[in-house]
Amino acid sequence: MKTKRIIRETIITILLCVAALTTVIPFLYMISTAFKGQVFVFEVPPQFIPKNPTLQNFIAAFASNNFGRYFLNSIIVTVIAVLSILLLASMMAYALARYQFVGRKFIYGLVIFFMTMPAMSLIVPQFIVAHTLQLTDTLAGLIVLDVAQNLPFAVFLLKGFLEDIPKEIEEAAIIDGASPWSIYMHIVVPLCKPALATSAIIAFLGAWDEFVWASTITNSPQNRTLPVAIATFQGVHTTNWGLVFAASLIAIVPVLIMFISLQKYFVKGMVAGAVKG
Amino acid sequence: MLSSPAFVIQDEKMRTKTARDTLTAYLFLLPGLIMLMVWLVYPMFSALNISLRDWNIMPGAVSPFIGLKNYLTAFQDDFFWLSLKNTSVYALVTVVGQLLFGLLVALMLEKITRGKVFFRTLFYLPVVTSWVVVSLLFKFLFNSSSAGLVNYFLVDILHVISQPVSWLTEANTAFVAIDTLGIWKGVGFSMIIFLAALQTIPEELYQVASMDGASEGQILRYITLPMLVPTIAMVTVMLTIGAFQTYIPVALITKGGPLHRTEFVISYMYSLAFNDLKFGYSSAMAYLLAAIVFGISRIQMRFTRRDSAVG
Numbered sequence: 001m002k003t004k005r006i007i008r009e010t011i012i013t014i015l016l017c018v019a020a021l022t023t024v025i026p027f028l029y030m031i032s033t034a035f036k037g038q039v040f041v042f043e044v045p046p047q048f049i050p051k052n053p054t055l056q057n058f059i060a061a062f063a064s065n066n067f068g069r070y071f072l073n074s075i076i077v078t079v080i081a082v083l084s085i086l087l088l089a090s091m092m093a094y095a096l097a098r099y100q101f102v103g104r105k106f107i108y109g110l111v112i113f114f115m116t117m118p119a120m121s122l123i124v125p126q127f128i129v130a131h132t133l134q135l136t137d138t139l140a141g142l143i144v145l146d147v148a149q150n151l152p153f154a155v156f157l158l159k160g161f162l163e164d165i166p167k168e169i170e171e172a173a174i175i176d177g178a179s180p181w182s183i184y185m186h187i188v189v190p191l192c193k194p195a196l197a198t199s200a201i202i203a204f205l206g207a208w209d210e211f212v213w214a215s216t217i218t219n220s221p222q223n224r225t226l227p228v229a230i231a232t233f234q235g236v237h238t239t240n241w242g243l244v245f246a247a248s249l250i251a252i253v254p255v256l257i258m259f260i261s262l263q264k265y266f267v268k269g270m271v272a273g274a275v276k277g
Numbered sequence: 278m279l280s281s282p283a284f285v286i287q288d289e290k291m292r293t294k295t296a297r298d299t300l301t302a303y304l305f306l307l308p309g310l311i312m313l314m315v316w317l318v319y320p321m322f323s324a325l326n327i328s329l330r331d332w333n334i335m336p337g338a339v340s341p342f343i344g345l346k347n348y349l350t351a352f353q354d355d356f357f358w359l360s361l362k363n364t365s366v367y368a369l370v371t372v373v374g375q376l377l378f379g380l381l382v383a384l385m386l387e388k389i390t391r392g393k394v395f396f397r398t399l400f401y402l403p404v405v406t407s408w409v410v411v412s413l414l415f416k417f418l419f420n421s422s423s424a425g426l427v428n429y430f431l432v433d434i435l436h437v438i439s440q441p442v443s444w445l446t447e448a449n450t451a452f453v454a455i456d457t458l459g460i461w462k463g464v465g466f467s468m469i470i471f472l473a474a475l476q477t478i479p480e481e482l483y484q485v486a487s488m489d490g491a492s493e494g495q496i497l498r499y500i501t502l503p504m505l506v507p508t509i510a511m512v513t514v515m516l517t518i519g520a521f522q523t524y525i526p527v528a529l530i531t532k533g534g535p536l537h538r539t540e541f542v543i544s545y546m547y548s549l550a551f552n553d554l555k556f557g558y559s560s561a562m563a564y565l566l567a568a569i570v571f572g573i574s575r576i577q578m579r580f581t582r583r584d585s586a587v588g
Contacts, residue, residue: 012385013392019382020399023461027402029426030414042424045433088309099302100295107306114317116574118522120543121563124550125320125327148316151309180301209407211525216551227409231529234413241417248410259405260398266405270466271473 034058034245041241057246066221067247070229074208074251077139077225081146081207082200088147089154089199090192094184096155097162098170108159115152120212127216136217142225146207154199157272161195162188198269201262208255226251324560332557340557347561356537357562360545367452367541368520371459375516376509378460379467384501386468387475397472401465408525411462416530419444419454427454448538451531455539458526463519467512474508475501518573521566542566 028048033041035053061067095101096108126145127136135141169191173183189196211227218224224232230251233244259266328347330340351357382400386393403411418426421443423433428441444450478501486496524543527533533540533548540548543566550559 009389009391012388016382016385016389016392016396019378020396023399023403023464026411026414026418026461027406029418030410033417042420042422044424044429046424046426046429088312091305092309095302095305099298099305101299101302104302107310110313110318114313116518116571117317117321118518118543118567118570120522120524120547121567121570122317122320122324123547124556124560124563125323126316127550128323128327128556129315129320144312145316148312151312155309180305184305205405209409211407211409212528212547227407230413231409234416234529244413244417248413252406252410255405255407256402259401263398263401266401267469267473270404270469 030245031249033241034249036242038240038242057240057242058250060243061247061250065229065233065243065247067229067250069222070224070226071250073139073222073224074226077142077146078204078207081143081150082203084143084147085150085154085203086196086200089151090158090189090196091184092151092155093158093162093192094188097159098167098188111152111155115156119149123212123216126213130217137219137223139223141217142210142214142223145213146203146210150203150206154203157199157202157269158192158195160272161192165191194265194268197262198265198272201258201265202269204258205255208251324563327557328560328564330557332555332560334554334556343557347558348565350558351562351565356540356545357542359537360540360542363452363539364521364523364541364543367456367459367523368517370456371463371520372513372516374456374460375463375467376513378464379512380471380505380509382464382468383471383475384497386472397468400468403462404465404469406462408462409529411458412526412529415454415458415461415526416445419530421445445531446535448535451539455526455530458530459520459523463516467516470508470512471505474505478504514573514576518570521570521573542569 029046032048032050034057035055036047036050037052037054037056040047040050040052092111096104096111130136130141130145133141135144170183170187173187178186209227210225211231214225215228215231218228226247230244230247233240233247327340329342329344331343331346333340382396386396389396420426420428421441423429423441425441425444427444431437432439432441442450444454482500482504483496486500491499522543523541524547527539527541527544528547531539533544537545542562546559546562546566549555549562
């Protein structure tokens with residue numbers, strides 16, 4: 001019985017290893033290419049371990065391609081967007097979960113509606129709005145749309161979380177004469193920490209990887225974010241793949257570190273998103 | 278009875294409390310609502326307006342009202358139908374692929390005791406990697422030269438084909454690359470959902486079944502899979518909606534070419550607006566796409582409701 005189980009588990013593990021290899025090989029090849037000089041990129045047979053590993057692609061990204069600026073832009077946009085999403089979404093969630101008022105159902109319905117709306121389908125009128133407000137080719141224009149796009153899901157997540165928390169502490173605070181704002185700041189926000197963490201991660205991913213809007217409204221190199229910059233590294237005639245993947249690695253490393261260290265929250269967010277109905 | 282003084286005071290108090298609550302609630306909602314109004318609600322109505330006009334992007338220029346003409350144009354546009362076909366095939370192939378592999382991996386992970394977290398993390402890597410990066414990566418892997426990794430693998434290692442294929446210059450083979458990417462990137466996601474669903478199946482069911490001498494296969498066939506049906510339905514619909522919104526791979530791998538042959542509805546919509554400046558026609562297409570996606574999510578809601586009724 002026991003040996004049978006061990007054999008079975010070994011077979012399954014081998015199958016899983018094969019599946020994991022197909023997942024990982026493209027990544028490994030990307031890493032290896034990032035360390036290759038341009039002449040070695042299309043070598044036959046393809047090399048997974050570069051013969052003459054070089055850092056020239058990484059150096060070129062920062063030295064001649066203004067990569068530091070794009071990285072900084074991405075950080076500015078993402079940090080401001082995530083913080084704004086957390087603040088606005090938790091305020092909305094608090095109102096929706098704790099207050100009875102006219103229009104509550106309608107507003108929550110709106111939130112749910114926009115959560116299922118295809119993100120790109122409003123890009124034409126959004127572009128016109130951005131143009132009218134003179135937000136095209138600015139980082140602010142990127143931030144506001146990141147906030148609007150990611151707000152509904154964060155509200156949904158936080159409202160659901162708040163509704164599962166008993167109101168007793170808040171009610172005691174009301175009797176003690178605390179204002180709604182101080183209840184929100186000092187009781188609700190600390191209580192919501194796990195849900196805020198999940199929302200922050202999902203929003204971070206959304207803002208950090210946002211490409212379509214950024215490539216639509218920004219023109220000048222000084223307003224480029226990482227995804228747009230990486231896409232433009234793909235040249236019109238010949239692509240310097242080493243450079244593309246060195247840049248890609250720099251862009252995805254923060255995400256991967258965050259994912260691996262905060263996996264629990266990631267998974268929660270994904271599962272919550274799946275059952276949102 | 279109703280006019281007893283105590284009751285009136287109570288009633289009065291309630292009313293001011295409700296009014297105050299409403300005010301407080303709206304103050305909390307205001308900043309978020311402004312964002313939603315400016316960037317989602319207004320654009321939604323604006324898109325409808327634009328889609329009914331021959332939209333002129335020059336500021337101050339007249340944009341004549343043309344009714345449903347843009348929508349009718351779409352129905353007579355071969356490229357629209359082709360893009361819809363392309364999107365549907367992509368949806369079919371990638372949804373089935375992600376479901377099958379995701380389910381398979383989840384079931385296998387349930388059976389092992391060691392390395393579960395390790396494997397789960399690996400399978401999830403593509404999910405958290407940006408679409409821009411993985412699209413460029415697949416474009417590179419499917420390079421037409423014999424040094425392209427996929428070509429090398431098929432020609433020199435597996436000997437399935439004798440000549441390297443120039444994958445991205447022809448629609449059918451380009452879709453092989455785009456579809457493979459769609460499956461590869463999404464397996465980890467459906468795996469996570471299936472793992473979560475597997476956790477909710479009561480342990481007793483398995484115990485009773487194995488006490489009755491049910492084989493591994495029978496347990497899978499009569500307990501696990503039936504219990505997963507609501508999840509499978511839900512994931513199917515979610516993935517289908519996702520597939521209909523896929524844009525970046527097409528934009529970065531083929532740019533919709535050659536000659537719009539690899540266009541998806543959403544990439545065609547984008548290129549109509551920002552390459553051809555046909556904002557009206559593009560907005561009509563956006564509405565058609567939204568209608569399709571909402572149709573699918575309606576079905577999803579029906580499934581989720583049945584899901585909660587089952588338990």
